Amino acid sequence: MAKIKFTLNNKVVEIEESPTARLLDILRDKYDFVGVKEGCGEGECGACAVLINDKIVNSCIVPLGTVEGKSIVTIEGFSKTKRHEVLRESFEEEGAVQCGFCTPGMLIASESLLNTNPHPTDEEIKIGLSGNLCRCTGYNMIIKAVKSASKKGDGLW
Amino acid sequence: MKDISKSVRKVDSLIKMSGEAKYVSDIKIDGMLYAKTVRSSKSKAIIKKITLPVIPEGYHIIDHTDIPGKNFVKIIFEDMPVFAEKTVSYYGEPIMLVIGEDKNIITDIISNIEIEYEEVTPLFENTNSAINYHFTKGDSNKAFKNAKKIIKDDYDTGYQEQLYIEPQGMIGYIEGEKVTLIGSIQCPYYVKNAVISILEAEEDQVRVKQAVVGGAFGGKEEFPSLMACQLAVALRKIKKPIKLIYEREEDMEVTTKRHPAWIHMEAAINDKNEIDGLTAKVAIDGGAYIGLSGVVLSRALIASTGAYTIDNIEVGGDVFLTNTVPNGAFRGFGAPQMLFAVEMFIQHIALELELDPLELRLKYLAKQGDATSTRGKFRDPIIMNDMINKGMEMSDYKNKVKKYTEQGIYKGIGMSWFLHGCGFTGSGEANHIKALVKLQKDIDDKVTILIAAVDMGQGVQTTMKKIVAQILDIPLDQVIYNKPDTDLVPDSGPTVASRTIMVVGGLVARATKQLKEKWVDGEAIIVSERYKQPEYIKWDEDNFIGDAYPAYSWGVNIVEVEVSPITYQVSLVGIWSVYDVGKAIDERIIMGQADGGILQGVGYGYLEVMKNVNGKIQHKNVTDYIIPTTGDTAPMETFLMDNPYPLGPYGAKGAGELTLVGGAPAVALAIENAINKKVKSIPVTPEYIMELMKNG
Numbered sequence A: 001m002a003k004i005k006f007t008l009n010n011k012v013v014e015i016e017e018s019p020t021a022r023l024l025d026i027l028r029d030k031y032d033f034v035g036v037k038e039g040c041g042e043g044e045c046g047a048c049a050v051l052i053n054d055k056i057v058n059s060c061i062v063p064l065g066t067v068e069g070k071s072i073v074t075i076e077g078f079s080k081t082k083r084h085e086v087l088r089e090s091f092e093e094e095g096a097v098q099c100g101f102c103t104p105g106m107l108i109a110s111e112s113l114l115n116t117n118p119h120p121t122d123e124e125i126k127i128g129l130s131g132n133l134c135r136c137t138g139y140n141m142i143i144k145a146v147k148s149a150s151k152k153g154d155g156l157w
Numbered sequence B: 001m002k003d004i005s006k007s008v009r010k011v012d013s014l015i016k017m018s019g020e021a022k023y024v025s026d027i028k029i030d031g032m033l034y035a036k037t038v039r040s041s042k043s044k045a046i047i048k049k050i051t052l053p054v055i056p057e058g059y060h061i062i063d064h065t066d067i068p069g070k071n072f073v074k075i076i077f078e079d080m081p082v083f084a085e086k087t088v089s090y091y092g093e094p095i096m097l098v099i100g101e102d103k104n105i106i107t108d109i110i111s112n113i114e115i116e117y118e119e120v121t122p123l124f125e126n127t128n129s130a131i132n133y134h135f136t137k138g139d140s141n142k143a144f145k146n147a148k149k150i151i152k153d154d155y156d157t158g159y160q161e162q163l164y165i166e167p168q169g170m171i172g173y174i175e176g177e178k179v180t181l182i183g184s185i186q187c188p189y190y191v192k193n194a195v196i197s198i199l200e201a202e203e204d205q206v207r208v209k210q211a212v213v214g215g216a217f218g219g220k221e222e223f224p225s226l227m228a229c230q231l232a233v234a235l236r237k238i239k240k241p242i243k244l245i246y247e248r249e250e251d252m253e254v255t256t257k258r259h260p261a262w263i264h265m266e267a268a269i270n271d272k273n274e275i276d277g278l279t280a281k282v283a284i285d286g287g288a289y290i291g292l293s294g295v296v297l298s299r300a301l302i303a304s305t306g307a308y309t310i311d312n313i314e315v316g317g318d319v320f321l322t323n324t325v326p327n328g329a330f331r332g333f334g335a336p337q338m339l340f341a342v343e344m345f346i347q348h349i350a351l352e353l354e355l356d357p358l359e360l361r362l363k364y365l366a367k368q369g370d371a372t373s374t375r376g377k378f379r380d381p382i383i384m385n386d387m388i389n390k391g392m393e394m395s396d397y398k399n400k401v402k403k404y405t406e407q408g409i410y411k412g413i414g415m416s417w418f419l420h421g422c423g424f425t426g427s428g429e430a431n432h433i434k435a436l437v438k439l440q441k442d443i444d445d446k447v448t449i450l451i452a453a454v455d456m457g458q459g460v461q462t463t464m465k466k467i468v469a470q471i472l473d474i475p476l477d478q479v480i481y482n483k484p485d486t487d488l489v490p491d492s493g494p495t496v497a498s499r500t501i502m503v504v505g506g507l508v509a510r511a512t513k514q515l516k517e518k519w520v521d522g523e524a525i526i527v528s529e530r531y532k533q534p535e536y537i538k539w540d541e542d543n544f545i546g547d548a549y550p551a552y553s554w555g556v557n558i559v560e561v562e563v564s565p566i567t568y569q570v571s572l573v574g575i576w577s578v579y580d581v582g583k584a585i586d587e588r589i590i591m592g593q594a595d596g597g598i599l600q601g602v603g604y605g606y607l608e609v610m611k612n613v614n615g616k617i618q619h620k621n622v623t624d625y626i627i628p629t630t631g632d633t634a635p636m637e638t639f640l641m642d643n644p645y646p647l648g649p650y651g652a653k654g655a656g657e658l659t660l661v662g663g664a665p666a667v668a669l670a671i672e673n674a675i676n677k678k679v680k681s682i683p684v685t686p687e688y689i690m691e692l693m694k695n696g
């Protein structure tokens, strides 16, 4: 057990837990941020993606101890932003959401991509989202949605 | 009146994008315990002795001795136990549940359970036939006797894993004698009926509710009934809420998959170089228990002539039982295996006879009025000629196939033609399901759709509401359609077999018209409709004679690939599709089905490898079992035809499975074109291509 302090969706929090606990479990079980999904538990599907200091990370392979002093944003936090609103519009318009289980992770991956590259090409979007599996959409509608968000949200990223 | 196909925003997207949508693993109930399954570590054995460690206070073991009813999962046959008793028949078969508050303690208990087995030699070969079907049309014996030439080939297909991104899960609670289960499920009433049977409960003592479903593809058709039965038994004993969520590896090792298949085809060629007769012999591996395998086999057999009409045929096949994980429902349900074989075989016949493949295929393409493989009739217009031309034009097929064939530059293009029978095979709909739908109008004039159909991403929450809103000419948000709860909705049947829009939606449309006639503002009104099979549909289940399906959807897929001459890696270059789904209830939703379906079908054809060695699944996580990623997908163009089906709502037919079934043959034909070797097995992996280049 150790005391670990970090910022979670813009709030400073402190928790007494094993530093080896999976960040994913802590987010879901202790903070009830269940928008963070478990798809594979081994860092391969991206369903559990969160932003740690603005970069995408799969929370199922992050030991809690490593987030000390860092800032974590989950889909619940991200959904309150203007950038999420722009992405949301585009995802809806393009039909990028089917079962939705990959969607929080896809949105986090899109945010992370657009943060570093506000005007990605199709190829760059494909690379940016390549760590996120979706079994429903065939990806094209998601790729189009990110492209359209990057246009509509010009200046936000 | 506006065109129903015009897309609207899906009604459930917002909560999915904000993270608020509650999937089963997100549901928490006060005082909830967790369950984990103890499984067989042998493929076939007698259980000699089970030694349990000291079970701490508050922890429980649930096994077959706790079952009040008969120990089997009610699907079709009474063969699959809920918990193994004296014997185990596959690696991973459930023996008991360990239940308690702390997952770590549960894991501890499990690691200290000792099970002594007496091993029995397991069966992994196709020798134990559990089901055999056979049927004929015309006189294939004569055709083969008079043949100038007989062409034979063998085809085989591998496992495919649904790989819904949300693993299987179920949560339950109990109030008095009443058990409630909430799950990631496709078929609330399948679950309910299985639980009633295992508990020997009364109808009103079991309630099943759907959580938001994170993808299913058939994988959540019959499998969840097993989990529900186990949980229900535990709930009755422990009387506390319990949650059972599979981890990915467990899900991939022990849940149902697409049946591996072996298909032997023969064609009788007469002296005019015509295909006079055709035979197909099919073997599918059912795994340890039959489950739905018989129904899968029959769909495969019925698809044995694909989109073609051959006058003289003989078709047969077996479901073989082996000591491996039971296989089951997966989008396409037997058709993907068969259509792969048919599409390859007709191409191979053309090559053998030195005929132009396109011309040969066009010659046998089914037409309206033709007899189906089971001597039924294609009653509705078939517009495949237009579809094929459209697809070839979109993809520049003719030029490309010529160029790639001549130049041998490891580029290829392949085209598949196919059909999919909509709804249950044969008389299933009329005799077994007897779907009932209800609509309820309240005094505030809101209309609630009461059906058991599940939205698992395919958008039925949106499309059903559209049907009702459009007929009544009211805004979409005046229509309510909640996730099914068996206490509230009638049994409109399972969410399977591309039946939801055509059959259930058709009933909803009829009920809505009834409501429209009876409509009085401010008054509560309930209307209902029950399925009636059209009089002209006749089906002889024992002999496979008649109309196997009330209607067919049709499709053309074209896939272009590049194969690396060095590594033999295949990359997708482009995908074009043309579909006749009658009428799209929402164009964008169908386009989404089209994109997702074909990538799953193409993945099956070239990428997705799952093997079983001595009864153990070797590819049991997403690192080993590769599905297409954004890096693998290709630009897709889809064209939808308008060809309304008189009995579907606004003319709609089935769509969900159609978009998958042609993917594998299209990509396999493209690879064949690129490497100029006959492809007879899927997935077409680099290893297989290497073997073909060496020996093919």
Ligand code: FES
Binding pocket: A037, A038, A039, A040, A041, A042, A043, A044, A045, A046, A047, A048, A049, A058, A059, A060, A061
């Ligand atoms: S659950 Fe973390 S990457 Fe899949």
Ligand code: FES
Binding pocket: A096, A097, A098, A099, A100, A101, A102, A103, A133, A134, A135, A136, A137, B165, B214, B215, B457
């Ligand atoms: S929408 Fe279902 S997994 Fe992506």
